[in-house]
Amino acid sequence: MTATNDLDNLVQPHRVHRSIYVDSDVFAAEMSKVFGGTWVYLAHESQVPDPNDFITTRLGLRPLIITRDDDGDLHALFNRCAHRASTVCQSECGSARRFQCSYHGWTYSNRGDLVNLPFADGYPADFHLEDHGLAQVPRLGLYRGLIFGTLNLDAPSLAEWLGPAGPLIDEFVDRSPSGRIEVRNCQRMIYRGNWKLAWDNAADGLHPTFAHRSFVLLNERQHGGARSLSQFKSSPDDTGMYGSDLGNGHMFVDQRPGLNQSFWQTQRPVPGREWYAEQIEQSFGDEAADILEVAPGSMVNLSIFPNLLIKGNHLETVDPVSVGETRLHTWVAAAAGAPDEVNVLRMRIAEDFPSLGNPDDLELFERCQEGLSIAEVEWVDMSKGLDHEVAEVTAGGVAKAPVTHEGPMRGYLRAWLELMSSEARLTTARNGEVSREVAA
Amino acid sequence: MDPQAASPVDDRLYQRLVDLLASGEAERGPGDPALRPAAEQALHHEARLLDDRRYRDWLQRFTDDCVYWVPLDPTGDPRGQVSYLLDDRRRMDDRIGLLETGWAHAQEPPSRTCRTVSNVEAWPLDGGDTLARCTTVVWEYRKDRLIPFASRNDFVLADLGEHWSVRFKIVRLVDSRGDVRKFSFVL
Numbered sequence: 001m002t003a004t005n006d007l008d009n010l011v012q013p014h015r016v017h018r019s020i021y022v023d024s025d026v027f028a029a030e031m032s033k034v035f036g037g038t039w040v041y042l043a044h045e046s047q048v049p050d051p052n053d054f055i056t057t058r059l060g061l062r063p064l065i066i067t068r069d070d071d072g073d074l075h076a077l078f079n080r081c082a083h084r085a086s087t088v089c090q091s092e093c094g095s096a097r098r099f100q101c102s103y104h105g106w107t108y109s110n111r112g113d114l115v116n117l118p119f120a121d122g123y124p125a126d127f128h129l130e131d132h133g134l135a136q137v138p139r140l141g142l143y144r145g146l147i148f149g150t151l152n153l154d155a156p157s158l159a160e161w162l163g164p165a166g167p168l169i170d171e172f173v174d175r176s177p178s179g180r181i182e183v184r185n186c187q188r189m190i191y192r193g194n195w196k197l198a199w200d201n202a203a204d205g206l207h208p209t210f211a212h213r214s215f216v217l218l219n220e221r222q223h224g225g226a227r228s229l230s231q232f233k234s235s236p237d238d239t240g241m242y243g244s245d246l247g248n249g250h251m252f253v254d255q256r257p258g259l260n261q262s263f264w265q266t267q268r269p270v271p272g273r274e275w276y277a278e279q280i281e282q283s284f285g286d287e288a289a290d291i292l293e294v295a296p297g298s299m300v301n302l303s304i305f306p307n308l309l310i311k312g313n314h315l316e317t318v319d320p321v322s323v324g325e326t327r328l329h330t331w332v333a334a335a336a337g338a339p340d341e342v343n344v345l346r347m348r349i350a351e352d353f354p355s356l357g358n359p360d361d362l363e364l365f366e367r368c369q370e371g372l373s374i375a376e377v378e379w380v381d382m383s384k385g386l387d388h389e390v391a392e393v394t395a396g397g398v399a400k401a402p403v404t405h406e407g408p409m410r411g412y413l414r415a416w417l418e419l420m421s422s423e424a425r426l427t428t429a430r431n432g433e434v435s436r437e438v439a440a
Numbered sequence: 441m442d443p444q445a446a447s448p449v450d451d452r453l454y455q456r457l458v459d460l461l462a463s464g465e466a467e468r469g470p471g472d473p474a475l476r477p478a479a480e481q482a483l484h485h486e487a488r489l490l491d492d493r494r495y496r497d498w499l500q501r502f503t504d505d506c507v508y509w510v511p512l513d514p515t516g517d518p519r520g521q522v523s524y525l526l527d528d529r530r531r532m533d534d535r536i537g538l539l540e541t542g543w544a545h546a547q548e549p550p551s552r553t554c555r556t557v558s559n560v561e562a563w564p565l566d567g568g569d570t571l572a573r574c575t576t577v578v579w580e581y582r583k584d585r586l587i588p589f590a591s592r593n594d595f596v597l598a599d600l601g602e603h604w605s606v607r608f609k610i611v612r613l614v615d616s617r618g619d620v621r622k623f624s625f626v627l
Contacts, residue, residue, distance in 0.1 A: 092617070185512055185521045190619035214543035222444060222537050271507075271528040272449035327619050332522040343520070344454075350522045352531075356538055359546035359624040 004029050004420075011417045013410065014383035018372045020416075021194040021380075027323035029420060034306050035060025036151040037424035038248075039161045041308035041317060042066055042076055042137075044183040044331070045145040047093065052110060055093040058319060059137065059149060065089045065099070066147065067110040074436070076137035076149045077112045078428065088134070099134075108134050112431040130430070138429035143439040144173045145180060146308075146315075151426040159439035164397045165250040166440060168302050172310055175294055178337025183315060184347075186331040187354055191362040193369035195320040198328065199412055201361060202303040202311075203243050203251035205403030206384065208232035211364055215357045219268060227268050229357070231258030241403040245411025249305025253403060256299045262289070267296040270348035276341040283339070294335050295345040297353075305412055312353065313346050324369055328362075330354055382406045382413070443533035448505040454519050457507060457608065460571075460594060461514050471561030471573075475600075479562035479572040482597055482604035487555040487576070490626055495536040498626070499529070503598050503607045508532055510627060514612045524616070535626065546624035551582040553625065569607060570597040576611075578627055587621055590614045 003010060003019040003026050010017040020026050040059055043066045047055045051070040056079060058064055063079035065088075079087045081101040088099040088108065098115065100107040107116035112134035117123075137149035141158030143166065148158055159166060173181055191197075201207065208216070209232045219227035231239050240257030259266050267273075281288040297312030309316040313335075319327040332350040334343040372380075385405025392400045401407045489498040502508070510524040518526050527535065538544050559575045571594070578589040596608040611627045613620065 185516070187512065187522060187524060188617075188619045189622055191622065211545065214538050214541040214545070217541040217543060218534060218538045221541075222534060268534075269444075269447065269530060271447050271526060271531055272454075274446040275450040334520075340519070347518065347520070347522045348526060351525050355525045356535065359622045360544065362622045363546040363548075363624075 007417055007420050011413050014386050015379045015381050016413055018375075018378050018380060021196060021369065021372045022323060024323045026420075027194075027320070031060045031320070032426060033422065033424060034416065034419050035320070036426050037419050037422060038152065038155050038306070039141060039148040039150045039158055040306060041304060041315075042140075042147045042149050044181070044315065044333075045074075045142070045147060046180070046182045046336075048074070050095070052095045052097050053093070054089070054091075054096055054110065056089055056091065059151075060320065063087055064137070067096075069109070069111045070097070073111075074140060074142070074147060075111055075431070075434065076140060076147075077108075077110075077134045078136060080135065081106055082114065082132045082134060106132075109431075112136050133430045135428040136431065136434060138427055138433060139435050139437070141437045141439055144169055151428065152424045153427060154424065157439070158437055161248055162304070162439065163248060163250070164246045165248075165252070165302065165304055167396050168246075168252060168300070168398075169304075169310070170440070172298055172300070172302060175298060176335035176337055177294070178335075180336040181333040182336045184332050184334055186329045187351075189328045189330070189358070189362060190321070191326055191328070191365050192324060193326060193362075193365040194323060194372075195318050195326040196416075197365040197368050198309070198318045198326060199303070199305075200382075200409055201365070202301060202309050203253045203408035203412075204406070205232075205236055205241060205243050205253055206406070207361075207364075209234065209236065211360055212357050214360065215353070218356070223268060226259075226261055227266060229353075230266075231255060237402040237404050239403075242400040243403050243405060243408050244398045244400060245408045246398065247411070247415075249412040249415030251301075251303040251305075251408035251412055252398060253301040253408070254299075255301075255403075258403075259299065262293060263296040263299060264289070264292040267349065268352055270345065270352055272344060272348060276345050279341050280339060291339060291342060292345075294338050295342045296349055303408075303412070305415055313350055314354075326365075382409050386410070443499070444530055445504070447528045447530055449507070449528050451519075453505065453507065454517070457509065457610070458517050460596070460608065461511075461610070461612075468563065471563055475562035475564060475570055475572075476560060478600040478604075479570055479595075479597060480557075480560045482600060482606075483557050483560060483572060483574055483595065485604065486595075486606065486609075487557050491553050491555055493550065493625075495539065495626065499532055499536060501605050502529060502532065502609075503605055504529060506532070506607055506609075508609045508611075508626075510611045510613065510616075512616050514610070514616070524613075524620070539625075544624060546622060549582065551580045551625045553581070554579045565596065568598075570600060571595070572597055580623070580625070589623065589627060591627070 003023040048068040054067040065077045086103045088101045105118040114132045141148040244252040302310040315331045317329045390399045508527045556577045562572045592612045594610040598607045599605040
């Protein structure tokens with residue numbers, strides 16, 4: 001029996017089987033049922049701000065071009081010539097009205113229509129240009145500038161899929177004075193491990209005390225106590241920090257109750273801290289403290305299943321490469337409408353934990369993948385907090401559990417199991433057939 | 441000097457970094473043959489300090505207003521973009537301090553490295569500094585893997601000879617726009 005026929009036994013309430021991390025049949029099924037069968041984050045609107053802008057990305061393993069046409073509509077075109085399958089766009093991003101395939105010259109508009117067929121004689125009588133446009137993602141959804149897509153026409157609406165995660169996205173975005181974020185550039189890292197190891201980690205309040213011990217100790221020694229991550233130094237569950245399973249695989253960790261000072265006071269000193277803070281203080285006087293609060297990260301970890309980790313000031317995408325290899329693209333968000341000085345600080349802050357702390361996470365993901373190679377030792381334990389009664393549910397429907405509990409992990413794996421067990425019918429569209437929904 | 445002193449990074453310092461990599465720089469003619477031996481000596485010594493993991497000795501060779509920068513996009517302005525890292529002396533001190541805690545898992549076991557520094561050119565700058573450029577390959581060996589990090593490096597040297605010192609070190613990785621393997625040592 002193959003692993004994909006036995007999914008219910010692989011994900012049990014208190015443990016999961018190693019094969020979901022190492023079995024290439026499971027990975028192949030994930031690339032259609034998860035990365036295709038439900039809403040997947042594709043890009044942010046601010047990356048294609050103007051008509052004819054485009055950016056390339058991937059939906060699971062499928063290369064995509066996200067375009068904005070000259071009417072301002074968004075498209076998610078498969079980067080695949082309708083003729084012989086060559087990719088038609090080689091740039092990371094840019095501006096283009098047309099995409100011409102270099103192989104035989106088929107040329108498409110940025111809506112995906114086939115607009116030029118060279119040497120058009122000789123095609124059969126029933127060959128119509130409109131049947132040979134670029135295939136595209138049939139459903140697109142927009143939430144506060146975040147662009148999602150799915151190949152599943154039967155998936156719930158985006159708003160329904162996001163559920164209580166929606167208002168938490170609002171909170172993240174509304175830290176910007178204008179209520180908009182502007183996505184800048186990204187750090188790209190690759191690790192030798194399954195993509196779900198990043199998910200196991202994303203709402204894991206148990207690991208910082210140990211995995212980030214170097215970071216916690218460094219801050220204590222060199223910057224005296226209550227700095228970034230010091231709330232995890234010992235007994236994190238005594239701080240009020242909590243984790244939540246938001247349903248549909250989404251997860252949330254709120255570190256804010258663990259702080260006893262402002263974000264800015266807690267922030268480790270980064271290059272330019274003093275000079276830029278002084279500029280803000282000179283320009284804004286009494287308001288300076290509030291303005292500086294926008295520079296550090298959000299102190300929450302909001303994970304939108306299956307591929308978006310919102311943390312710090314980042315939109316980090318989890319991009320599977322193979323069953324044992326994953327890319328993490330860490331896009332930094334600037335606060336639109338904030339003084340430039342705040343965003344300069346944001347850039348330096350965005351390098352801080354990612355370069356000092358994340359290498360230890362990636363190292364541990366790789367150690368997990370190595371341990372998972374042992375076929376005879378089959379199970380991964382995720383039982384912490386299983387018998388815990390949920391003490392408090394917020395007005396938004398967010399159930400709070402102690403931050404070191406593993407409920408959010410169990411939650412995302414339940415959503416994973418549901419998707420993996422479904423028989424979603426995946427489809428593509430041509431221009432004109434795409435449905436677009438704006439969830440907020 | 442107190443390694444944890446206030447950051448010297450301000451708008452002017454950023455502008456100096458941007459100017460250093462401005463497009464006109466590419467049209468710079470051949471380097472000054474008289475400066476090259478001393479610049480090369482400094483660069484070779486710097487590489488050796490790092491290969492020997494003598495990070496404290498390495499940091500001492502940097503000026504108080506130094507910057508160690510690994511950009512993602514060397515043509516961009518670091519005020520508007522994130523880099524792999526852009527450190528002043530304080531954050532360089534932190535980076536070394538992190539390794540010294542003994543709990544930096546990504547350096548357990550530590551990387552062994554071997555740097556090849558070549559194509560060294562040097563030019564005099566206004567104010568007595570020296571601009572030195574080179575190409576570098578850092579070979580990192582750790583846990584049965586040998587990974588090359590290839591880069592074009594730019595140094596602004598504040599002093600040469602026995603007391604050589606570095607004001608700016610910029611590491612332009614050739615694959616900075618691609619998927620980089622995590623690095624937890626100093627490039």
